[in-house]
Amino acid sequence: MKKVKHLFLLFALLFSSLLAPVGALTDNSTGASSATSTSQSSVAAIKKRGKIVIGTAADYPPYEFSVKENGVSKRVGIDIDLGKQLAKDLGVKAEFKVMNFDSLLVALETHKVDVVIAAMSPTPERAKSVDFSQVYYGDNQDIVINKADQAKYKTLKDFDGRVIGAQNGSEQYDLAKQQMKGAKLKRLDRVNNLIIALQSHKVDGVVMDSTRAKAFVANNDQLKAINPHFKTSGQQGTAVAVAKDSPGLVAATNQTIAKFKKNNTFDRVYIPRAGKYMSQRARQNTVWNYFVLGVGNTLLITIFAVFFGFLLGLLFALLRWSKNLLFHSIAVAYIEFIRGTPMMVQVMFVYFGIGELIQDIPAVVAGIIAISINSGAYVAEIIRSGVQAVNHGQTEAARSLGMSKQETMRYIIMPQALRNIWPALGNEFITLLKDSSIVSVIGVAELMYQTQLIQSATYKGALPLFIAMVIYFILTFTLTRLLNYGKRKLNRS
The missing domain is CATH 1.10.3720.10 (MetI-like)
Known part of the structure; x- marks a missing residue:
């Protein structure tokens, strides 16, 4: 019944917005939008709601992915654990919203989520639209290939004329586009689809961060990860994205990350736990x-x-x-x-x-x-x-x-x-x-x-x-x- 009420209410609002002048939308996107972002993304507002809404992609093991436990689908991984701990430190519940990776920053800017925890690299381009926490896990950029092809590929130049896959909207796609000009790029929304394409020889390699690459290789003896030495700038690794002008939430997130880094929680607890879930998922047969x-x-x-x-x-x-x-x-x-x-x-x-x-x-x-x-x-x-x-x-x-x-x-x-x-x-x-x-x-x-x-x-x-x-x-x-x-x-x- 709640969904039905939403439908009737939103139909009327939709028509008014469709007919609204573009200028009005532009006005709302300036100072008013900034004020809204600040109020909705503040720690006080989150505590008042009693929940923090976390955007993620749930297709990027070991950071975030789906498994089935006792017949119930659940989200697990490093980022899911981090999100739950952040919610616990704030004294609220964690609510995860799953969507395509390239839609996450849009969701953050339009206040559909409070933070994005999705193995996201804090690139300068993204930092123009959102704020980032400190890096919580450092990474290099690798290319995953079929083990049978390991003699063919050592450097970026070896992929000239080959098909390289990367996730749409990711830093890996940007790096491949800039530094692998001789290769043909193929981008998909989900990394698991790229791995399937790799195994079926639709692509010759998939660019991803080294942590993710190691997780795939550890659970599939037909794959191998190589480091082709991409040239990178800025912070390397993954960070939590927060809406602009939300210093309180950035500070709270950094406190949670600092605690985990001090206790080596990522390497000692989260990565082994994610690996266990990945092995469990690989054994699942029913769909x-x-x-x-x-x-x-x-x-x-x-x-x-x-x-x-x-x-x-x-x-x-x-x-x-x-x-x-x-x-x-x-x-x-x-x-x-x-x-x-x-x-x-x-x-x-x-x-x-x-x-x-x-x-x-x-x-x-x-x-x-x-x-x-x-x-x-x-x-x-x-x-x-x-x-x-x-x-x-x-x-x-x-x-x-x-x-x-x-x-x-x-x-x-x-x-x-x-x-x-x-x-x-x-x-x-x-x-x-x-x-x-x-x-x-x-x-x-x-x-x-x-x-x-x-x-x-x-x-x-x-x-x-x-x-x-x-x-x-x-x-x-x-x-x-x-x-x-x-x-x-x-x-x-």
Whole structure:
């Protein structure tokens, strides 16, 4: 019920933000934004909320990754342990938000998270947007290769003409781009996908920090890590990212890190613990439990998106028919703008942009809103085409019988239009079910997101994808049968 309330409230706010002038957004991003950042990211504000929200990627062992324990998926690793200890030192609970690595700083800047603990290097470019703690674990940059190729590669020059993989948005990608100009770069959102690509010979090497490289090599005797001696500048290692102008939180984070460095907690406790979890994960065989939550959220998103998308489509189809110039213009602007922008951009805008207005908006709710709004634009045009397909003589006959315009539309035009547009609506609903996979970019644990977790947990590339394809087919085939049943019912009426 709480999610439903969020949906109704946020739909109204979304439309007002979509129509807001760009200048207003610019104003909000200056002094007001800085003040908001300071207040929301202060230690006092976090203690008042009783929790600290930590952004992470959960695909980067031994720093942060997912395992299954007693049938339950959980986040583990060096960064997870550090986040929990930071929360304990602040006297609050730790809440982890998992998303793609290249979305983490956006989430921090838009106040979706309080800190980012995700094996992030404190580069000068990133420091322009966020503040960093002191480095909590130092690292070199290695390249992981297949052990069978170890005689081929020793230096960066040896990779000329070869394909090199790196995580999107990472320091490793920037280093490879700057210092391996003779190589072909391939970037993916998840490092586990890069390792799968390496093992299947889609790439010849994967650039990553030495700690991560050692963890992979220790758990896979077919891999080898080499140090090609990248030239680096600035602080080397990983640090906690904090929103700008949050000195209190930076100081609190540094206190926790200093305590761990003094007690050698990272090398003595955290890395061995992460290695134990990695070994445990490598022994896991079953993948079915991961799919259960994914299918549930996929169906939840689809059902709500179909419902709200149809309502929005009907509303804006009526507004477009309106003789009121304002209503007509709003409908045209909505339909053309939504159909002219990618759904992925809309999903990220709702989550990160509208999240500026409403804090703590759940990712699944943001996904439902974005997909519903996208669908509404297409449904509006489907309904309009269906109404236009009804012979105009039907309207004239109804009006000659004394029926009002509203009665004519309700009892004469719409029933016939619905019969005409049913196949097109069915195609739109099936598309919604498949497009729900896009919300995985903001960390919604739908089917595609869970599939990626399975790949991360098992290092199997093709099998989880094949199973996901089969599940999507079963869902779409079932929906098609239901739509065909509805079509037969309409034809009989």
